[in-house]
Amino acid sequence: MAFWIRINPQGCVEGSVYASYLDEDSTEGAHAEFVPDRPTRLYEAAHGWRHERVDRAEWQRRAANCLYGECDHRRAA
Ligand SMILES: [Zn+2]
Structure with missing residues (x-):
């Protein structure tokens, strides 16, 4: 079981989604799931928001x- 987690600039995890749920199993695919708006994604990527793929543990x-x-x-x- 794999997940993508959404991490804010303070290092706090604000969301998670099953990797298998995504159209595209990638950082960009995960980001798009949380934030449909592309300009907002670009802003976030430049301001410390991160998305990481993790296993259950x-x-x-x-x-x-x-x-x-x-x-x-x-x-x-
Ligand atoms: Zn936290």
Whole structure:
């Protein structure tokens, strides 16, 4: 099972999607799933937004706390 996760400039994971769900299993394909508007994607790519492909173990380690609102990023904000 693979996922793509969406990471904001603060390092907090804001979203995830199954890799198998995407039309295109790539960074750009994942970004397009979260942000349909291309100019917005270009802006984000230049301003620290990232999209990474992870397996379930890494998802659990890096994304779960963020997505459940229990991470240090949110406590700090
Ligand atoms: Zn977080």
